[in-house]
Amino acid sequence: MADSSASIPRASTGPALPVIGKSDTKPTWCPGCGDFSVLAAVEMALKRLQVPSHNVAVVSGIGCSSNLPHFLSSYGFHAIHGRALPVAEGIRWANHGLTVIATGGDGDGFGIGAGHFVHTMRRNVDLTYVTMDNQIYGLTTGQASPTSMMGQKTKSTPNGVIERPVDPIALALASGATYVARGFSGDVKHLADLIANGIQHRGFSFVDVFSPCVTYNKLNTFDFFRQRVYKLETSGHDPTNIGLAFQRAIEWGEKIPIGLFYKVDHPTYEDLEEVLSAGPLAHQNAGLVGREKLLDEFA
């Protein structure tokens, strides 16, 4: 099988090409929202990798966090609720010369979008998925989300959440993601490192971010995480060992890990799929000819 990756620039450079930056649209997030840090970290990562604006597509679903693509000077697509990943995947299939980043909230990704989350990971599509996990529905003003903690009182759970939360890290490990990390909005540099390394990784990169909703989640605040998070990088964790990664993933209490849980090299969907392995569809003339032939059959 041909390895087309060698000919595809993942982060091309050049003085004439504008590197990504902020767009003219200003964020409408509440002052202090964790999502500001995630925007800054995504921008820092892309700047560090010198990815030109025209080589990046940022895709989201619906939610406060899903407004992020509006604020970057890249291509962007604001999809429907829970559908960031299928759109991102479609963009990769059409043109896997692009750096594709999907973003969104925990409701978007682990609730309505949970099926897409699992299946995009098991295909190992080469894109980076950054979730702003505030453990609440922010945009719809404070209902419980799939990652809300048991017992938490919210608008939709006035007597407290009685369901066990989804563990996004464990789910990603079980579903075949090949780069699994967690960051915190309170540490932008560390988060930017995780995102930059995720973009450079060949395969599905997942970065879940503790990104507090300062308006509707009074439990999982910046202070809550500051008192609990510790870095895997400084704790002797071996990110090549999936068993150890699962052990760290289920840690939740006085200490909560952030950093790189797991990373493995595995062929991507684009490597293994016969047509895509010959290079981006967008650059394949044969694809156009084939399409015309197909249309002729129905004419």
Ligand SMILES: Cc1ncc(C[n+]2csc(CCOP(=O)(O)OP(=O)(O)O)c2C)c(N)n1
């Ligand atoms: C099909 C569909 N169902 C429900 C909604 C309403 N809705 C919009 S955003 C949202 C959840 C937002 O939470 P999250 O994805 O965690 O993002 P946040 O706003 O917290 O960043 C919901 C339920 C919708 N827009 N479309």
Ligand code: SF4
């Ligand atoms: S409601 Fe919460 S998630 Fe939405 S912008 Fe405000 S602080 Fe951020």
